[in-house]
Amino acid sequence: MIIVMKTGATKHEKEEVITRIKELGYKPHVIHGTTRDVIGAVGDERKKPVLQQIESMSGVESVVPILKPYKLASKEVKKEKSLLRISPTVSLGGKQLCIMAGPCAVESEKQIMESAIAVKEAGAHMLRGGAYKPRTSPYSFQGMKEKGLKILAKAGKATGLPVVTEVVNPETADLVAEYADVLQIGTRNAQNFELLKKLGKLRKPVLLKRGMSMTIKELLMSAEYIMSEGNHQVILCERGIRTFETATRNTLDLSAIPVLKNETHLPIVVDPSHGTGHVKYVPAMCYAAVAAGADALIVEVHPDPEHATSDGPQSLTPQAFAEMMQKLRLFAEAAGRTI
Ligand code: PEP
Ligand code: MN
Numbered sequence: 201m202i203i204v205m206k207t208g209a210t211k212h213e214k215e216e217v218i219t220r221i222k223e224l225g226y227k228p229h230v231i232h233g234t235t236r237d238v239i240g241a242v243g244d245e246r247k248k249p250v251l252q253q254i255e256s257m258s259g260v261e262s263v264v265p266i267l268k269p270y271k272l273a274s275k276e277v278k279k280e281k282s283l284l285r286i287s288p289t290v291s292l293g294g295k296q297l298c299i300m301a302g303p304c305a306v307e308s309e310k311q312i313m314e315s316a317i318a319v320k321e322a323g324a325h326m327l328r329g330g331a332y333k334p335r336t337s338p339y340s341f342q343g344m345k346e347k348g349l350k351i352l353a354k355a356g357k358a359t360g361l362p363v364v365t366e367v368v369n370p371e372t373a374d375l376v377a378e379y380a381d382v383l384q385i386g387t388r389n390a391q392n393f394e395l396l397k398k399l400g401k402l403r404k405p406v407l408l409k410r411g412m413s414m415t416i417k418e419l420l421m422s423a424e425y426i427m428s429e430g431n432h433q434v435i436l437c438e439r440g441i442r443t444f445e446t447a448t449r450n451t452l453d454l455s456a457i458p459v460l461k462n463e464t465h466l467p468i469v470v471d472p473s474h475g476t477g478h479v480k481y482v483p484a485m486c487y488a489a490v491a492a493g494a495d496a497l498i499v500e501v502h503p504d505p506e507h508a509t510s511d512g513p514q515s516l517t518p519q520a521f522a523e524m525m526q527k528l529r530l531f532a533e534a535a536g537r538t539i
Contacts (some may be wrong), residue, residue: 201254205236209236209260229242284405286382293466340510341510349376352365384406385422397429406435410438410439434466457492458493473514479513499521525539
């Protein structure tokens with residue numbers, strides 16, 4: 201249910217409503233709007249008519265059911281787009297696009313530092329790099345782990361770029377959160393509900409990738425897992441889905457962008473690297489994603505793709521990334537965005 205407060209409802213009136221929601225066995229989530237606040241009451245679907253009694257409380261305008269299965273993520277609860285602030289200078293969901301770039305995996309201090317300097321120079325706003333790598337084969341490079349987190353954070357600080365890195369299990373989430381500005385949930389973990397709940401308890405933005413076989417609705421339900429624990433800082437990532445097509449690594453579902461924009465207030469990031477799997481297709485998908493309304497891009501860039509420990513074939517060289525960024529400015533302008 202959504203409890204819509206009257207414009208000008210007092211702090212005390214809101215507190216009374218919050219207390220009542222808790223007494224009735226529901227979890228309150230305050231969502232601040234531009235003109236009025238709404239309070240989402242989430243919990244057991246079967247007993248929700250009891251919440252209707254809140255309508256008679258002072259300061260309350262109305263109590264309306266949320267029809268979508270995802271509640272806090274839905275536009276029913278919050279009509280305006282969410283602006284997610286990552287650092288004093290970097291945010292997502294506003295007019296300015298947010299470009300995240302860097303290698304698939306953190307491999308060495310030299311490699312991550314070179315990557316950070318190059319992507320910063322080309323105009324990126326954030327640095328990416330995996331320290332924990334979920335690999336299809338147990339014999340493939342699994343990541344530098346804590347040492348990787350340390351050098352990633354060091355490269356981020358040196359260049360002034362906030363960092364995004366993957367969390368692969370609940371056990372290491374607190375450790376990763378000490379070093380990362382944004383916590384990434386990979387496609388293979390997008391329905392790992394214990395991990396989603398754990399990140400919901402942390403107070404760091406989460407970049408949630410779409411599972412490779414997940415519907416858009418399921419992606420929003422995974423976002424709901426994080427939000428229902430109290431962490432509303434969620435970024436949704438379209439990174440391609442499994443189809444019968446083999447010319448590309450995945451099929452980048454750009455139609456997910458307008459669908460998500462219709463359904464949710466959360467910012468949307470597109471990953472054309474995993475979406476296509478080939479450097480030659482990455483720039484075109486970057487432009488198309490911006491044209492379709494993405495708020496951000498996450499792009500793999502490696503100083504020496506041929507020798508990358510993972511995802512070399514889809515990693516742009518610093519030069520190719522810089523060229524892509526130049527051209528992207530034109531598309532951004534046409535889409536009414538800045539870089
Ligand atoms: C990655 O970002 O390097 C990664 C492993 O992504 P995904 O989970 O989308 O495959
Ligand atoms: Mn990768």
